[in-house]
Amino acid sequence: xxxIVLKDVQKSFGDVxxxxxxxxxxxxxxxxxxxxxxxxxxxxxxxxxxxxxxxxSGKIIIDGSNAAQLPPAKRGLSMVFQSYALxxxxxxxxxxxxxxxxxxxxxxxxxxxxxxxxxILNLSDYLDRKPRQLSGGxxxxxxxxxxxxxxxxxxxxxEPLSNLDAALRVQMRIEIMQxxxxxxxxxxxxxxxxxxxxxxxxxxxxLNKGNIEQVGxxxxxxxxxxxxxxxxxxxxxxxxxxxxxxxANHKVHTIGVRPEHITLSGTxxxxxxxxxxxxxxxxxTFLHVDTARCGRLTVRAAGEYGQGPGDKIWLTPERGRVxxxxxxxxTIPNAA
Amino acid sequence: MARAQSVRxxxxxxxxxxxxxxxxxxxxxxxxxxxxxxxxxxxSTPPKFLFFEWTTENYAIVQERSNYLRFVSNSLILSIGSxxxxxxxxxxxxWAMAFAPTKRTKDLLMWMLSTKMMPPVGxxxxxxxxxxxxxxxxxxxxxxxxxxxLNLPIVVWMLYTYFKEIPGExxxxxxxxxxxxxxxxVYVLAPMAVPGIAxxxxxxxxxxxxxxxxxxxxxxxxxxxxTAFIASYSSPEGLFWAKLSAASTMAIAPxxxxxxxxxxxxxxxxxxxxxx
Amino acid sequence: xxxxQTRVLGRLAVAPSVIVLFLWMIVPLALTxxxxxxxxxxxxxxxxxxxxxxxxxxxxxxxxxxAAIGNSLKLVFAVLVISIGGGTLLALLLDQAIVGRNxxxxxxxxxxxxxxxxxxxxxxxxxxxxVSGLFAWLMKSIGLEPIDWFAQYPLTAVVxxxxxxWLPFATLILLTAIQSLDEEQKEAAEMDGTPPxxxxxxxxxxxxxxxxxxxxxxETIFLLNVFAEIYVTGSGGPAGNLPYLVYFQGLLNFDVGxxxxxxxxxxxxxxxxxxxxxxxxxxxxxx
Numbered sequence: 001x002x003x004i005v006l007k008d009v010q011k012s013f014g015d016v017x018x019x020x021x022x023x024x025x026x027x028x029x030x031x032x033x034x035x036x037x038x039x040x041x042x043x044x045x046x047x048x049x050x051x052x053x054x055x056x057s058g059k060i061i062i063d064g065s066n067a068a069q070l071p072p073a074k075r076g077l078s079m080v081f082q083s084y085a086l087x088x089x090x091x092x093x094x095x096x097x098x099x100x101x102x103x104x105x106x107x108x109x110x111x112x113x114x115x116x117x118x119x120i121l122n123l124s125d126y127l128d129r130k131p132r133q134l135s136g137g138x139x140x141x142x143x144x145x146x147x148x149x150x151x152x153x154x155x156x157x158x159e160p161l162s163n164l165d166a167a168l169r170v171q172m173r174i175e176i177m178q179x180x181x182x183x184x185x186x187x188x189x190x191x192x193x194x195x196x197x198x199x200x201x202x203x204x205x206x207l208n209k210g211n212i213e214q215v216g217x218x219x220x221x222x223x224x225x226x227x228x229x230x231x232x233x234x235x236x237x238x239x240x241x242x243x244x245x246x247x248a249n250h251k252v253h254t255i256g257v258r259p260e261h262i263t264l265s266g267t268x269x270x271x272x273x274x275x276x277x278x279x280x281x282x283x284x285t286f287l288h289v290d291t292a293r294c295g296r297l298t299v300r301a302a303g304e305y306g307q308g309p310g311d312k313i314w315l316t317p318e319r320g321r322v323x324x325x326x327x328x329x330x331t332i333p334n335a336a
Numbered sequence: 337m338a339r340a341q342s343v344r345x346x347x348x349x350x351x352x353x354x355x356x357x358x359x360x361x362x363x364x365x366x367x368x369x370x371x372x373x374x375x376x377x378x379x380s381t382p383p384k385f386l387f388f389e390w391t392t393e394n395y396a397i398v399q400e401r402s403n404y405l406r407f408v409s410n411s412l413i414l415s416i417g418s419x420x421x422x423x424x425x426x427x428x429x430x431w432a433m434a435f436a437p438t439k440r441t442k443d444l445l446m447w448m449l450s451t452k453m454m455p456p457v458g459x460x461x462x463x464x465x466x467x468x469x470x471x472x473x474x475x476x477x478x479x480x481x482x483x484x485x486l487n488l489p490i491v492v493w494m495l496y497t498y499f500k501e502i503p504g505e506x507x508x509x510x511x512x513x514x515x516x517x518x519x520x521x522v523y524v525l526a527p528m529a530v531p532g533i534a535x536x537x538x539x540x541x542x543x544x545x546x547x548x549x550x551x552x553x554x555x556x557x558x559x560x561x562x563t564a565f566i567a568s569y570s571s572p573e574g575l576f577w578a579k580l581s582a583a584s585t586m587a588i589a590p591x592x593x594x595x596x597x598x599x600x601x602x603x604x605x606x607x608x609x610x611x612x
Numbered sequence: 613x614x615x616x617q618t619r620v621l622g623r624l625a626v627a628p629s630v631i632v633l634f635l636w637m638i639v640p641l642a643l644t645x646x647x648x649x650x651x652x653x654x655x656x657x658x659x660x661x662x663x664x665x666x667x668x669x670x671x672x673x674x675x676x677x678x679a680a681i682g683n684s685l686k687l688v689f690a691v692l693v694i695s696i697g698g699g700t701l702l703a704l705l706l707d708q709a710i711v712g713r714n715x716x717x718x719x720x721x722x723x724x725x726x727x728x729x730x731x732x733x734x735x736x737x738x739x740x741x742x743v744s745g746l747f748a749w750l751m752k753s754i755g756l757e758p759i760d761w762f763a764q765y766p767l768t769a770v771v772x773x774x775x776x777x778w779l780p781f782a783t784l785i786l787l788t789a790i791q792s793l794d795e796e797q798k799e800a801a802e803m804d805g806t807p808p809x810x811x812x813x814x815x816x817x818x819x820x821x822x823x824x825x826x827x828x829x830x831e832t833i834f835l836l837n838v839f840a841e842i843y844v845t846g847s848g849g850p851a852g853n854l855p856y857l858v859y860f861q862g863l864l865n866f867d868v869g870x871x872x873x874x875x876x877x878x879x880x881x882x883x884x885x886x887x888x889x890x891x892x893x894x895x896x897x898x899x
């Protein structure tokens with residue numbers, strides 16, 4: 001099937017430890033997203049699962065058996081690379097067929113599988129073209145086709161949409177999610193874009209400097225982040241963090257409240273401030289407000305907002321939506 | 337400069353460039369022209385540039401009299417032979433350095449290049465004596481070995497730079513697709529490396545063909561390539577300029593053609609990457 | 613990127629080349645050093661004796677040696693100046709929009725691909741011959757006495773021949789470097805209204821500093837070893853450089869001991885240059 005368990009996985013390059021100790025259990029059929037800032041180790045973790053890097057210690061258990069010593073070919077996984085990594089000298093057909101050819105499958109069977117994969121991905125017309133004759137989106141599909149056709153236990157995606165323009169990215173995101181629905185296979189997806197993570201994942205794994213800070217469903221992470229880092233990483237625009245006097249009033253080191261959980265008023269409220277900048281997106285307006293007690297806060301106003309730079313405004317955080325953090329960045333659970 | 341420049345400036349620079357180019361090229365042109373003269377004409381003063389009796393007799397004479405074919409075949413055997421041996425050694429080495437680098441790889445590469453900088457005179461006497469004692473003097477095998485060693489650093493270096501340009505992810509994709517190391521090399525790396533290997537081959541053949549230190553000192557007749565053959569014209573008997581021109585033209589023609597295609601490779605290979 | 617399997621294979625793959633080059637470096641060098649410490653003459657084999665640094669003393673106090681070193685250095689210096697000075701100017705010229713640019717490029721590059729023996733004999737005979745050579749005819753037509761190059765100015769003659777061959781190399785390298793000058797930098801300078809001469813001095817020249825240094829170092833290494841031109845034109849007497857002297861001592865005078873000492877001197881000289889070049893290349897490999 002497609003269960004993957006990481007047990008005490010450690011990865012070091014010489015003296016530098018990228019991943020100190022990773023433990024994770026991925027269910028069959030799940031869409032799991034590894035997310036985090038650049039250099040957090042998410043790609044390294046993926047490559048360890050793929051077998052492109054050796055673990056320094058620990059176990060990678062695929063469907064019950066430890067695959068840590070197996071080469072990539074024997075792990076039954078497929079990978080879609082950030083740069084697509086298509087074979088430039090082979091046609092689309094041969095690109096997709098390559099893995100099957102390596103497995104020694106008879107030609108007739110290969111042709112059938114390639115045709116089917118091409119059909120699913122709308123590539124049937126392009127089978128005889130070379131990669132350089134394809135657009136970015138088409139190349140991406142060929143990379144996915146190459147991964148599908150081997151019917152792997154799990155799919156690994158390494159930031160596959162980073163090289164596409166914004167509009168194409170949205171479209172391909174939906175296509176990948178539909179693919180997951182129709183195939184039902186386990187998928188591990190690496191991205192630095194938290195929007196991709198939130199929209200696509202069954203569960204998200206947030207990584208920071210090689211450590212798994214939290215694993216949970218998107219809404220879990222949104223509503224109940226266990227660390228300041230996760231709270232700040234998930235959700236766009238970023239959560240507002242306030243320390244100092246205001247935090248002391250709440251008896252903690254730092255408090256956090258999301259831009260969409262602050263109410264605005266032109267007349268009264270908890271914090272007084274002046275609008276510094278306004279970003280009008282049509283469906284929302286994001287106001288950057290300089291307050292005396294809390295520094296600069298970002299606030300969301302639904303729809304269009306009449307006030308602009310220089311205007312006075314009063315902000316009040318919604319009750320129950322204020323997160324509290326200790327001085328080590330850990331969340332202090334709210335009293336019930 | 338993408339935009340149009342003034343017509344006057346273009347005319348001036350064009351004329352100047354053509355003039356200088358022509359002057360630089362002139363000795364070669366003169367040689368080719370002289371090869372079509374009779375010996376008398378070749379020596380005549382004032383020298384004739386275009387209006388003389390064109391003849392191809394010199395080409396015929398050179399080929400018949402001096403067993404020219406043997407020298408050509410020696411040049412071919414030495415250049416191609418040493419290049420092939422070099423590739424056999426260099427391809428695995430460059431592969432390892434590009435795709436399985438270690439902390440030492442950079443130092444290793446530098447050291448290899450440094451061996452090319454050793455003056456041949458520092459090795460002349462021992463190599464000569466060793467060759468003499470082993471019966472390798474004037475032998476094609478011996479020369480192939482020397483030329484191979486001489487150019488191996490450059491071949492490794494060039495292949496290394498070409499291999500580095502192949503995205504590592506494509507090889508990883510092959511590994512994920514279940515390719516063994518052998519399959520990875522044969523089905524994916526080799527086809528992508530062919531242009532790079534061809535370029536390296538080209539440059540190395542040129543360098544070996546023109547090599548004029550070891551070929552002069554270690555050969556006399558049996559293994560002598562064109563460099564030595566031309567050198568033998570330095571102690572002439574009688575009138576020989578037209579024949580020298582014919583022999584020279586034949587000796588340099590193939591390399592001039594190859595050299596035209598090898599310009600980029602020349603920059604890459606002989607500046608050791610210090611100029612992009 | 614490498615896993616265990618590839619790392620082991622990697623070491624095996626490099627081994628043959630390393631071994632072979634190591635032997636090629638060490639064996640002749642060690643022997644040359646050894647010979648340089650012997651009194652060893654090929655006409656008197658079997659009678660070698662250890663003489664320590666005698667050969668070096670003899671070699672280094674021999675006037676022929678100083679003449680040879682002087683010629684080596686003069687040759688290198690003159691060719692460097694001509695090839696790099698001329699090369700820079702030519703590269704600037706060829707960077708312009710010229711009708712038939714590719715053909716001009718071919719004409720300018722060609723001399724580098726001519727084998728040194730051909731080049732030497734063509735120059736000596738057909739161009740520089742005092743009676744029937746082209747230069748002689750040119751000088752007579754303007755009423756001057758023709759110069760007997762190899763009799764009167766042999767080193768200059770060799771310099772001209774060698775410079776002719778290396779000018780294309782420098783031009784090609786510098787042209788490549790000039791063309792790699794970021795197009796956007798050029799446009800930025802234009803927007804700033806930079807006059808062409810300032811553009812050259814403040815933008816092009818600094819950009820060329822690196823390539824010029826590389827060309828100097830690489831040419832020096834090869835120029836210290838010029839041999840064929842001197843050998844073939846028979847100007848080893850007056851214009852012989854260090855390689856020629858070593859050849860002469862060893863293979864014509866059969867004095868293996870002395871020649872070996874000379875060889876070692878050449879190696880030391882080359883090493884000094886090589887150290888600088890290796891450092892430059894090394895820095896580039898980081899990038």
